[in-house]
Amino acid sequence: MNTSQQDLKTVVVVGNGMVGYKFCEKLLAKTSAFNIVVFGEEPRHAYDRVHLSEYFNGKSADDLSMSHLGWYSENNIALHLGDTITEINRSEKVIHSLKGVLQPYDYLVLATGSSAFVPDIPGVEKDGVFVYRTIEDLDMIQNYARAARKGAVLGGGLLGLEAAKALIDLGLEETHVIEFAPRLMPRQIDSAGSAMLQAKLETLDLKVHMNKSTSSILGEGNIKGLQFADDTSLEVDMLVISAGIRPRDELAKLAGLETGTRGGIVVNQKMQTSDDSIFAIGECALYDGMIYGLVAPGYEMAEVVAAHLCAGERTFNGYDMSTKLKLIGVDVASFGDPFVTEPDSRSIVFEDSHKGVYKRINISNDGKYLLGGVLIGDADAYNILLQTVNNNILLPPNPEDLILGSRGGEASAGAGVVTLPDEALICSCEAVSKGDICGAVTDLNVTTVEGMKKCNKAGTGCGGCVPLVKDLIHETLKANGTYIKNIVCEHFDYSRQELFDLMKLNKIKTYDAALDHFGKGDGCELCKPTVASILASLWNDVIVKQHTIQDSNDRYLANIQKGGTYSVVPRIPGGEITPDKLIVIGQVAKKYNLYTKITGGQRIDLFGAHLSDLPDIWSELIDAGFESGHAYGKALRTVKSCVGSTWCRFGLHDSVSFAIEIEERYRGIRAPHKIKGGVSGCVRECAEAQSKDFGVIATEKGWNLYVAGNGGSKPQHGQLLATDIDKETCIKYLDRFLMFYINTADSLTRTATWLNKMEGGLSYLKNVVVNDSLGINAQLEAEMQGLVDSYHCEWKEAVENPDLRKQFAHFVNAPKEKDPHVAFDTMREQVKAKEW
Amino acid sequence: MEAVIDVAVEWVFVCKTDDIPQNGGGCVKVGDEQIALYNFSRRGEWYATQNLCPHKQQMVLSRGMIGSTGDTCEPKVACPFHKKTFSLLSGECLTGEEYQLKTYPVKVEGDKVYVGIE
Structure with a gap:
């Protein structure tokens, strides 16, 4: 220029x-x-x-x-x-x-x-009355909320509910929402949807008042309450007005x-x-x-x-106001024309007040086209429904499948991403069409969502379209004949499953041998732990014999924490521990100045151990009868249990004994990711077994077995694999399920994701594990038995072997010295890591 | 593997070759300095960098996994905390951030390992 x-x-x-x-x-x-x-x-x-x-x-x-x-x-x-x-x-x-x-x-x-539009109510000028618009407003709200107990939001629209969420987050004891109209979010959702949303919000401790016209704000200098036109009043310490925009x-x-x-x-x-x-x-x-x-x-x-x-021709022609958001943890979506009713259309409504789900779709009278709808509580289908409206896509013969999911049969309900026309707007924040995305895959070789974000900004706004973008990339690659395979890394051109099979067939026992036979280069932080995990799953040798290929925690058989110290978790099977052992843990923690905390898996974690103290700490724990808890490994962690029939008046069977039996059976077994289990003694499910990789729940007639549940960032309930089975059958199914997972999953894939990606899903898995459709169950059971029989406490091996013990030093040329860089603060009479 | 070194360095004996695990690292103390020493035995090479990971100021690089990347097989180390990786040749951060490690020359005589200190 x-x-x-x-x-x-x-x-x-x-x-x-x-x-x-x-x-x-x-x-x-x-x-x-x-x-x-x-x-x-x-x-x-x-x-x-x-x-x-x-x-x-x-x-x-x-x-x-x-x-x-x-x-x-x-x-x-x-x-x-x-x-x-x-x-x-x-x-x-x-x-x-x-x-x-x-x-x-x-x-x-x-x-x-x-x-913010501030209605002309007497008293709006009082202290403690705010609007919700800028960071400065938020700062003022935050300051005032410190001394407040009860808050209210005037306005039950989208922004009002956001503001209510903010008040809840600020820790107010009571949060109220006051809406003038007879329903929440009157611009977006219908009355039935509003009722479901209200019920759901009330379970989250939000108090919702509808049809309330506020006549004045009470109090002297500061707000003390709200007076309504129907002669009722409400005591509050602060008010956020969110009655619309000007x-x-x-x-x-x-x-x-x-x-x-x-x-x-x-x-x-x-x-x-x-x-x-x-x-x-x-x-x-x-x-x-x-x-x-x-x-x-x-x-x-x-x-x-x-x-x-820039002399372009683009014009604005109105805009689709469809929206999907999470309000206080509840999915809410509205698309197309959410309100159209008979005789202009027909509606299909699904309501589940138990789960708090409401779905409505409006379809044309001839049943061919989708006009709009409302989703509350579960808005997973939003993207595809919106596309179906915007692109006039013909509805499948049973349009109810769009909101109910396909019931029976394997085929999914029509209207997948493939059927969208090229001009379908996928990312509405950045105006990226399906054609733009597929073009970037075909012409510019973009193969990841991250790459797509850089290429055309798709998915960088609200992020709601990311799943669609991902599917489109995947489908386009598939359509272009690209074979999609999750290879381990640049050094191994194989998927984890392929590498697993190759190493098994060729009896590969070391990382170097694997790299020489099947890889190239010198390896990296991706393939080393993957191969290390495969070696452990195949041969179950002491992992620290090849300690430099182990991931951060496995290398020192402890979890690295802020500041470079480690935490120690002894195994406490089923969460059962004797007073004597509790005392030992307390003594060890005291001696080595460790912070102690009860974990989510019913064990005790000891934090802040210097690297060079780890062998001494473990010597003392092992002498007292403890063994490694494998909290550092992609391995079985714990099998959580409730107290069961030994004490509980509702307990049907002895859940603690069964949990201990299962934990001791699978302890130390390494897998593509960590594995957690649970056993509950009755349907009340105090062990939360359905949120575990496997969960066993007592029934009148035996045990129900659930698999592939998950806590973590994407919680998911386990799926029922078998009902009313006895203990022996349960163990047999578990052997097969776990070994099948270890044999076939990608690295760092939990059982839930593994099953989600499996073609045929649970029915396929059931066929393999229960009906032996692949004819591999005898082999899976034998492999598992091999692992069970070769169990060893790796900490015992490490402390008893001088060469292995030598690895646990910070300075190789001053093994007795501790890292002077390590520093602690104090909190509630215990140490904590210095903030980094 | 010794590069041409302009500045006069003092060679300090730090440890024996078998003190550092094969294809792995260890931390040596030189005065008050912590140096991460890497025995890249697969390639017959030795490297040394600062032990401090500049990302979160943690003394841990010697505990990281080493390996190589790219067509040139650039040797690298991955921090055990967040897997930021750094070139063992230049000390440059390879995961796209502007961190720089100090590197040190290493020489091995017999079973003795020396690090060059400026």
Whole structure:
């Protein structure tokens, strides 16, 4: 570009919110032919207002920032923060700021957003009454909430419920939501959906009041309560008003631009105001009589103006206001026309008040097309339903399958990603179509979601479309004939299962042999632990004999913690421990100055051990009859139990004894990922067995066996594999299930994910494990028995073997010295790691 | 593997060759300095870097797994905490962040290992 700075036309953006920021980003992506000047009223850089409530969840203002600190200067944007524009002089084409800046413009973009609408209720000026709009509002709410016990939110719309979530997170004892209308989220969901949402929210301790008109705010200087028109009142210490938004059009009005009677700057399809060098975008713009109070249409408006300034033809034609969000942990989605009723359409409604799920879809009278719907409690189907509406996709013969799932038969209900047309909008935040995504896979070789984000920003906004993007990448690769295989890493061109089989057949016993036979290069931190795990699953040798290929925790048979110390977990099978053993744990912890905590798996974790103390600690524990708990390994951890029939008046069988038997059977067995189990003595399920990789629950007639449950980041209940079986059968099925998992799963894949990915799912697994459809059960059982018979306590081996024991030193040239870098703080009379 | 060294270094004896595990690392103490020493026996090479992982300021690199990456088989170490990886040749962070490790020359004479200190 040869043009000098002076010759460039100047674009001035008023407003540094999400949409104003996005406009700058989009304009810069197209051209550098403009001087860009931005004015923001708030003191900080543009931040993510959509995720504002996460500010109370530990996110900082920086985390919410849309860009890094140097972004504006790097892109030569002049940024004026904390300065309000007071006047637009249209004839001179110059604007005036409160701080006295005179800024000429060639094009002016108003992205002034909106402010909270505060209804005219007597007493709104009292202390303790807030709006919920900016980080500054949040700071004030947070400060005030410290001394408050009861809070209320005025307004049961989307933002109001977000605000209520914020109050809950701030730890208020009571949080109320007051809504004037007879239902929650009146713009998005119907009455039945609202009722389900209300019931669900009330189980989460939120108190919801509908049909309430607030007549005044009580109290002297500070708010003390709310008075309602129906003569009732409510005592509260603070109030957050979230009764809607008001477009910020005062500057435009003053400049004589056309505005709507109920607010908003009138714009045409190019987002031009009544002055064609002035544009308005985002929540301040009024297009076709409507304010678009979501971020995605705001981004689309930004795109339209950026394109227009670069002589593009793009126009704004209204926007789909479908939305999906998680409100206080409850999925809520609304798409297409959620309210259309007979005689214009027919509705299919599914309601499960036990689980708190409500689904409604509206279909055309001829049953061919989906018009819209509402999802509460389970919105997994949202993306595909939205696509079905937007692309006029023909419905399958049984449209109810769309919300109920396919019942019976293996085929899934129609309308998969493959059937979408190329122009289907997948990422509405960044306007990326199916064609863009599939094209990036085919032409640019993009094969991962991360790569796609870099390539065309799909999935970088709200993130809701990421599962669809992933499916599309996968399906396109498949359609292009690319064989998709999860290879271990750059050194081994095999999947874990292939490598497992190769090492088994060729009796490979060391990592170096595996690399020489089947790999290339020198290995890395991905293949070394994978091969180490396979070696352990195949031959069950002492793992620290090859300690340099073990992952961080396995290398020193302990869990590395902040500061470089380790934690120690002795096995306490089934959570049962004698007083004498408890005393030993206490004595050891005291002697080595360890922090002690009860784990989720009914054991005791001892933190803060120096590397060089580990063998001494274990010598003492082993002398007292303890053995390794394998808390550091991708191995069986614990089998949790409830106390069962030995003490409990409801217990049907002895769950503790069975848990101990199972834990001792599978202890030390290494697998692609950690394995946890549980045994409950009755259907009350106190051991939470259904959230484990395997769970056993006592019945009148025997035991029910559940498999592939999961806690963690994606909780999932176990699936019922067999009912009313005896102990021997249960062990037999467990042997087969675990060994089948060890033989076939990818590295670091828990049983739940493994089963989720398995073609045919549970019915296939059942066929293998129960009906022996592959004819491998005798072999699986024999392999498992081999592992059980070769069990050893690896800590016993380590402390008794001088060569192995030598490995546990921080300095090889000063083995008795501890790392002077290790430091502790004190908390509640125990040590804790110094913060890093 | 000794590169041409411009600055005069003092060679400090730190340990015997069999003190450091094959294809792994160990930490040696030189004065108050902690140095991670790597015995890349698969390639017959020795490397040394600072023991401190610059990501979270932890003295742990000697406990990391070593390996190589790319067509040139660049030797590397992975921090046991968050698996940031660093080149053993240049000390550069290979996982896309702007961290830099200090590296040291190493020489082996017989069964004695020396690290060059500036």
